Amino acid sequence: xxxxxxxxxxxxxxxxxxxxxxxxxxxxxxxxxxxxxxxxxxxxxxxxxxxxxxxxxxxxxxxxxxxxxxxxxxxxxxxxxxxxxxxxxxxxxxxxxxxxxxxxxxxxxxxxxxxxxxxxxxxxxxxxxxxxxxxxxxxxxxxxxxxxxxxxxxxxxxxxxxxxxxxxxxxxxxxxxxxxxxxxxxxxxxxxxxxxxxxxxxxxxxxxxxxxxxxxxxxxxxxxxxxxxxxxxxxxxxxxxxxxxxxxxxxxxxxxxxxxxxxxxxxxxxxxxxxxxxxxxxxxxxxxxxxxxxxxxxxxxxxxxxxxxxxxxxxxxxxxxxxxxxxxxxxxxxxxxxxxxxxxxxxxxxxxxxxxxxxxxxxxxxxxxxxxxxx
Amino acid sequence: xxxxxxxxxxxxxxxxxxxxxxxxxxxxxxxxxxxxxxxxxxxxxxxxxxxxxxxxxxxxxxxxxxxxxxxxxxxxxxxxxxxxxxxxxxxxxxxxxxxxxxxxxxxxxxxxxxxxxxxxxxxxxxxxxxxxxxxxxxxxxxxxxxxxxxxxxxxxxxxxxxxxxxxxxxxxxxxxxxxxxxxxxxxxxxxxxxxxxxxxxxxxxxxxxxxxxxxxxxxxxxxxxxxxxxxxxxxxxxxxxxxxxxxxxxxxxxxxxxxxxxxxxxxxxxxxxxxxxxxxxxxxxxxxxxxxxxxxxxxxxxxxxxxxxxxxxxxxxxxxxxxxxxxxxxxxxxxxxxxxxxxxxxxxxxxxxxxxxxxxxxxxxxxxxxxxxxx
Numbered sequence: 140x141x142x143x144x145x146x147x148x149x150x151x152x153x154x155x156x157x158x159x160x161x162x163x164x165x166x167x168x169x170x171x172x173x174x175x176x177x178x179x180x181x182x183x184x185x186x187x188x189x190x191x192x193x194x195x196x197x198x199x200x201x202x203x204x205x206x207x208x209x210x211x212x213x214x215x216x217x218x219x220x221x222x223x224x225x226x227x228x229x230x231x232x233x234x235x236x237x238x239x240x241x242x243x244x245x246x247x248x249x250x251x252x253x254x255x256x257x258x259x260x261x262x263x264x265x266x267x268x269x270x271x272x273x274x275x276x277x278x279x280x281x282x283x284x285x286x287x288x289x290x291x292x293x294x295x296x297x298x299x300x301x302x303x304x305x306x307x308x309x310x311x312x313x314x315x316x317x318x319x320x321x322x323x324x325x326x327x328x329x330x331x332x333x334x335x336x337x338x339x340x341x342x343x344x345x346x347x348x349x350x351x352x353x354x355x356x357x358x359x360x361x362x363x364x365x366x367x368x369x370x371x372x373x374x375x376x377x378x379x380x381x382x383x384x385x386x387x388x389x390x391x392x393x394x395x396x397x398x399x400x401x402x403x404x405x406x407x408x409x410x411x412x413x414x415x416x417x418x419x420x421x422x423x424x425x426x427x428x429x430x431x432x433x434x435x436x437x438x439x440x441x442x443x444x445x446x447x448x449x450x451x452x453x454x455x456x457x458x459x460x461x462x463x464x465x466x467x468x469x470x471x472x473x474x475x476x477x478x479x480x481x482x483x484x485x486x487x488x489x490x491x492x493x494x495x496x497x498x499x500x501x502x503x504x505x506x507x508x509x510x511x512x513x514x
Numbered sequence: 515x516x517x518x519x520x521x522x523x524x525x526x527x528x529x530x531x532x533x534x535x536x537x538x539x540x541x542x543x544x545x546x547x548x549x550x551x552x553x554x555x556x557x558x559x560x561x562x563x564x565x566x567x568x569x570x571x572x573x574x575x576x577x578x579x580x581x582x583x584x585x586x587x588x589x590x591x592x593x594x595x596x597x598x599x600x601x602x603x604x605x606x607x608x609x610x611x612x613x614x615x616x617x618x619x620x621x622x623x624x625x626x627x628x629x630x631x632x633x634x635x636x637x638x639x640x641x642x643x644x645x646x647x648x649x650x651x652x653x654x655x656x657x658x659x660x661x662x663x664x665x666x667x668x669x670x671x672x673x674x675x676x677x678x679x680x681x682x683x684x685x686x687x688x689x690x691x692x693x694x695x696x697x698x699x700x701x702x703x704x705x706x707x708x709x710x711x712x713x714x715x716x717x718x719x720x721x722x723x724x725x726x727x728x729x730x731x732x733x734x735x736x737x738x739x740x741x742x743x744x745x746x747x748x749x750x751x752x753x754x755x756x757x758x759x760x761x762x763x764x765x766x767x768x769x770x771x772x773x774x775x776x777x778x779x780x781x782x783x784x785x786x787x788x789x790x791x792x793x794x795x796x797x798x799x800x801x802x803x804x805x806x807x808x809x810x811x812x813x814x815x816x817x818x819x820x821x822x823x824x825x826x827x828x829x830x831x832x833x834x835x836x837x838x839x840x841x842x843x844x845x846x847x848x849x850x851x852x853x854x855x856x857x858x859x860x861x862x863x864x865x866x867x868x869x870x871x872x873x874x875x876x877x878x879x880x881x882x883x884x885x886x887x888x889x
Contacts, residue, residue: 320693
């Protein structure tokens with residue numbers, strides 16, 4: 140029995156945004172100095188929750204006072220962005236984060252305490268306007284996707300499942316050689332049926348197409364996905380929903396290098412910059428299928444297929460070893476130490492040395508059957 | 515009445531590849547020195563066809579002799595790659611270009627004329643193996659997609675059209691908030707029905723999602739596509755097919771900068787590196803909808819939305835002015851000169867200054883209705 144998912148209710152989203160704004164108005168009407176409370180999104184307030192096995196925001200909150208000269212600009216930026224987002228929701232618009240930046244960007248002319256005419260930009264870069272969007276996300280507990288904000292997506296999915304979106308039932312087993320391109324707001328999708336035993340997430344888009352062309356997902360009764368390298372929020376949310384609502388085991392397949400290990404880490408535990416969203420984006424039981432550093436000997440990868448790890452790879456692997464979710468895993472300690480000792484990287488495609496069918500007919504099914512994933 | 519498209523016939527592809535190989539065997543059996551004839555893919559052999567309005571390969575061909583010491587390695591690489599591709603086709607495999615690189619990569623040990631034992635790699639980098647794949651493409655007249663070779667794709671499409679792939683009819687008007695991810699081999703898709711008046715190709719993925727969420731394509735009876743910046747082969751092939759088989763006008767929407775202008779140029783006329791494929795990938799009647807440098811005044815873009823062009827932008831714009839398909843267009847000469855004079859760039863999203871609906875309700879429909887595109 141799948142766990143119930145509630146599709147985003149646009150009216151509820153609007154009400155919550157309006158409540159956030161109304162709270163500021165109420166303060167002003169009561170002659171109180173306006174202030175907003177925003178959970179802090181810094182590294183110092185990012186904690187590893189051992190119980191939930193995800194990175195999440197700590198409990199520290201910032202109080203942003205309008206009458207504090209050091210905070211008034213950010214306060215005003217927040218109110219400006221909030222008003223733009225509320226307007227977009229009321230009018231059924233779907234702006235991109237770049238649209239929001241431009242819509243809010245204007246020059247304010249004012250007279251300073253010495254009577255000089257001065258100007259100031261509402262914001263200079265999109266970094267500033269994006270940070271304000273994130274503040275609104277954490278303060279209201281809404282994801283920006285729920286607010287109808289659009290962004291680039293790169294995730295693809297195919298397999299025996301049916302989703303419903305905008306009144307259409309979409310059968311992801313009938314996409315032919317193509318696939319379903321995952322939309323920005325995954326929570327607006329209703330998953331109506333899943334007939335699969337597990338989820339395979341491959342790092343590389345070209346490998347996705349190769350396995351899709353072979354109909355790997357049909358032969359192995361799984362859902363096939365890719366996030367094209369470091370996954371975006373929407374791909375991560377889709378993986379999370381399949382695990383959470385349908386209890387499907389999730390396997391991550393990447394190259395054997397620090398970059399690949401980190402991709403697994405983001406799917407599983409979340410990232411520092413988006414720790415405030417791990418509860419919705421991370422899949423704390425995701426398993427790393429490979430390639431592992433010990434696969435190099437296990438699967439007899441020819442010497443001339445091996446790539447020398449760079450200093451950056453080594454530095455990154457050492458950082459990974461310090462993360463709790465790696466450092467508390469015997470299997471990962473072993474693999475990362477092999478990587479650090481041998482300094483050898485290898486790509487998924489190197490398995491082609493054993494024939495093009497080796498990956499889909501031997502490597503993946505064997506690793507799953509023999510429980511040779513690590514986590 | 516749509517123009518007939520023939521879905522790739524795998525048997526014919528295999529026969530053509532085998533014929534290429536058999537020709538070499540025949541030479542050997544007749545005691546002739548083995549040689550292969552390959553059209554030259556250099557800039558010097560790339561010509562602008564004024565009549566067809568595309569960049570294409572000239573008529574120069576290279577004769578690669580096995581017994582010429584300077585060419586024997588490339589000759590052997592070509593035969594090696596050909597044998598791998600033929601094997602994949604015979605066994606129904608869909609290797610990626612990276613898979614082909616690894617499969618062919620091995621160390622050859624030989625004894626030189628002084629009796630010394632020496633070794634040589636079949637190829638050192640994927641650049642080498644890719645070049646050989648391209649040789650086989652031009653020599654056989656087959657696209658690598660026809661040979662079942664997989665690669666990354668990033669194109670998305672939605673609209674009133676039905677395609678058929680692997681036995682499924684796929685209705686691209688029923689993708690909900692998502693879209694159809696274009697597969698590597700677009701020629702394997704059968705386009706069964708198109709009910710649209712034109713094609714809109716937007717540079718940016720986030721803008722694609724915004725217009726898709728609004729169902730712009732439904733309201734305007736068009737096909738909506740994106741190639742995410744510089745388009746890949748598959749997206750270009752899809753655009754070409756809609757223009758060629760269904761005579762749909764194609765409009766390209768990008769930022770107003772050299773990068774955006776070049777994206778239009780690639781859709782329309784082809785690129786130098788893939789000039790041997792322009793006949794299948796370019797859309798010589800593609801129209802540039804905007805944003806143009808004169809849109810900045812025409813649409814009253816606020817001053818603080820304008821970005822200063824970099825030296826690189828300027829250099830690039832000057833190069834574009836030298837391309838025949840720009841230099842022979844009065845409209846483009848005018849626009850590029852405005853760009854060079856004012857040195858001002860502007861993004862599509864800057865139109866949001868006039869409200870989020872301005873792009874979809876005013877800018878695009880108005881430009882098309884009043885024929886304000888340029889070409």
